[in-house]
Amino acid sequence: MGKTTEIAVTSVAARCAGASSADEYWNLLESAQPQFRGVPPSRWRERPAASRPGRGNLSYSHVMAPVRDPYALDARHRRIPRARALRMDPQQRMALGLTEELLAGSRIDVSAATEGRISTVIGVSSTDYRSVSSAAVVADMLTDGSLGRSSAGFREALRGVSERSVRDLSAHTMPGVLANMVAAVVQSSFDLRGSAYTMDAACASGLIAIDTACGLLTSGRADACIAGGVYVALTPEAHIAFSAVGALSPTGVCRPFTSMADGFVIGDGGALVLLRRLEDARRDGDRIWAVVEARGSSSDGRAPGIMTPTAAGQRAAVEEALASSGQRVLEVDAVEGHGTGTEVGDRTEIETLRRVVDPSAQVLLGSCKAVIGHTMAASGALSFVKAAQALARGTWPPQPGVPGGRWSPQLVESPLLPACRGAVRHRPIRRAAVNSFGFGGTNSHLVLRGPEVEPRG
Template sequence: MPRRAPAAAKAAPAEEEQSPDPEPARAPEGPGAAGDIAVIGMSGRFPGADDLDAFWHNLETGRSEIAEVPPERWDTARWYDPDRSLADRTDSKWAATLRGADEFDPGFFRLSPLEAEAMDPQQRLFLQEAWKALEDAGHAGGGTDRPAARGTRDCGVFVGCGAGDYADLLGAAGAADTGHAFLGSSPSVLAARISYFLDLTGPTMAVDTACSSSLTAVHLACESLRRGECRTALAGGVALMLTPRLHIRCSNAGMLSPTGTSAPFDARADGIVLGEGVGVVVLKPLARALADGDHIHGVIKATGVNGDGRTNGMTAPSAAAQTELLRRVHRAAGVTGADIGYVEAHGTGTSLGDPIEVKALQDAFRADGATPAGPVALGSVKANIGHTTMAAGIAGLLKVLLALRHRRIPPTPHFTATNPRIDLARGPFHVPTRAAAWDPGPGGVRVATLSSFGFSGTNAHAVIAEAPPRPPAPAQPARAHLIPVSARDQEALSRTLTRLADALDTEEAPALADLALTLGTGRTHFPSRAAFVVRERAELVRALRAAAHGGTPYVHAPATGEPALRRLARTYADGGTVDWAALRPEDGARRVPLPTYSFARERHWITGPRPAPAAPEQPGDTPGAPDRVLRPDDRVVADHRLAGRPVLPGVAGLSLAVRAAAAHGLSGPVRLSQVRWLRPVEVTAARDLRVTTEEHPAGGLRFALTAGDACLRGRVQPLRAGDGAGDG
């Protein structure tokens, strides 16, 4: 069992509202000040970046991922028109979109392919990134193929998200009213999925404050930790656009850039460009994180939210409300403008919103009376990846944390000339156009602020500082270490071995003791395994690459390793149990970020709209177009074999029957009866599946699933009260 860290003192509540002009409070001395929250894990996917390393590269080099909407999302020839007056069209055909929004690894999360197909991709993406964030934190340890949050179930989940438009695609395919679709389209279930999967018992909630949703979720997570409602928390947000619906609505509201350029603070700013993304952070009170030896990416000193109240219009921002919020959060964090070196603004790239935000920032900095030593960098991630709506706040937070890691401030693309409504001469801000070193503030610490404002009127703000320096690791004796690596199948294991070798083949690679501790106690141990007993990093890199290409699943060099570790390596690689806690060294080994699980990238997507049925071929039958074309390599049959042949599982056939009944108008809970398989559906080659329905004389429907000479028949009826339907 993992060691349980000693309990930390209960954090004091966040500072209460104060009078407008108090003397600014200073942060308490020393590490782990009351109220400080550590970011101990993080993960994310954004346009042009499948992980945070790629995201940082794009940020530092000033890349913009905005392009025309790809055809797999929606047809710009049909839905785009530069005439903004057209109510059913969009005057923008540009966006920053994620790659692989249709890809998922349902088996990892114990989900069937049919359930995955009915699940909003926002749920799928958040599940995977939440797991990767826990692995990054070294808190994804559990038993054999039994993922669980390491050390405690007392973990909260807070997600900025909304009802996605995948439900529109389900509806067009006649599959919107199934049980899988009902759960798969619910924002509340999006947050609950990871809690259910890991058996987490902390507060679990979806948060919708429009564009400030994910930073508001981070704020709520921090407050929950400070109140002691949970010991750790996952917080983040996700946003996808799978149809032109959001573009059309924003176009009708006059929000979009007709030129497809996201240019925060620039004279060319003419509206927002929509973007997509998903990001997650793992949070823990700083004092506890230090005591537990966690790796700390950054420290959230203070957060806050407020509302605009009545403004010039329902969606119009309030400079006064923004200024008040910034001043209150800065006081709570114990910082002034002199301490802040970087501001990640909301910065949507609109000619009106940007000047209001910059004025609010200037007023807030001016009010504390402290003069920064030099110009304060001002940026917005929306210039790189567009406005990611519900995920905008977490995108900005991850950008800040990456900048703190690299101690560099990235540029803001598209900035050439200042918006004439912005007076940068008032100070203290400048918009960087190239990456630059980030020097620490007068206290020797780099500090940034982050804003996210919703068109609902909810404003969120945070102060983030770099982590306190880790004490140097004590000198470790030269000895062998047992390094475990595992995955759910051999293909995933090979990918994982290669990624780990690449990460370790650098000068900044962690010590072997840290590696052994993190992989032993901080990761789940899956069935496909490899284990290595090594003394040197170069030796391990060679062994990882050899194993990835089919070499031995364990490595032991008798001249350099201990016989006991060799036996444990064999035991582990052969599927046995190892007491990793007992192997934990007492020489100061620490958890470190390492490459995360390599998920399968299988396509799971609802089929397109079904054509109207042709005239009945037989009396009473209503044949439609093929409901699905199955191929031997489709996961639903590839993983279900009888006598070595891929066969459609019986439960999959029943699920298709329920979907067909819903398309016929029989929605809600149903009962299936009189089910008979006349012949199983073998899929040794591509086969068309057809589901037909007809009214049953005694009520409900008859159904038939056919694929050549194979057939499934039965009856489906509404489930009456008292028949066993759930009430939750």
């Protein structure tokens, strides 16, 4: 396999709980302060806790890592009519804000780039706003029996839903709720003419979107790409569904790669990066945060269960990336892990890394989910931005402290070193890898190097 065309990261943007920009995100990661708290009442009212997973359409957790105002949008500045803005999915709103930050930090003149060479690829896997927008219609039809029979208690509850202040459907509803419009609204608002589409690979969506954008640049089908992922939780659907499979942390804290890990915490967030071919970025004097030098992806295929990750499937993604860069083992200074904090997820990822990392090295291992939670379709993109910023600065942010230093026993006598505060101090970061593994078996692995680091021979 020939070497992959190297891609430059020329701008970054991020939003998550506790941070409204990429700079704030970096400061948050350096502080290592988890952003977990009760679900804001503005999202939904707290409901009784499930007695055990899968019972009564209830969740045993009412904790998340929320952004401050998911509906924030300067519609007038973006020349979006008020009637349309009122019906826009907050994920569209977040994508617009992120793009604004992204372009402000780049040298690209959008006004001179309307001939169609800037593409947008964004990971989106949930559309809570679509559920909210159609709630009144569905409630009415369930109440009168149009969608089938339901219990009297259920019908009474639905009457309450149908009477809530949910905006009626209008001509602006469909463009406001469809997943494809998250990418399309970026193109239309900034008058870009390249291809635009969303990617759904569940939790791997954001990193798969970045990988796909790199492919567009490598093939010459675009000269610049906006890529990443967004996620906003507006209903308890994800809490309930992940409670049913026991994936949420009952203690409300995400502790990846520790012996105390008991699940993840759901978080809002989004991240976008601006990508260009390295030679073009250098020619035009762009700021380069990091360079993507290897990419790989795979599927777990027929796993023991549709939700069960496999080390073989994950290793295939890493090995594809290694082959594309002419390497046999993963030689990096740090790995930003998928790191959900679930027992099976962490165990499988550590097993994967132990098989591919240079056994003579000491490689830092961390996961931003310990601070900002699991941001679903955005998680891989936020991990990528963390790695890109770390490479630009030459240092890795620490993981939150673990009581008693109780890291996973799998890390003992391995080349993997928990990225605790003492371990990251004075340790230069020249190369880093990013993992993202999706619900359903999609795996993605990217390797980046710092802007001043020479390519491998």
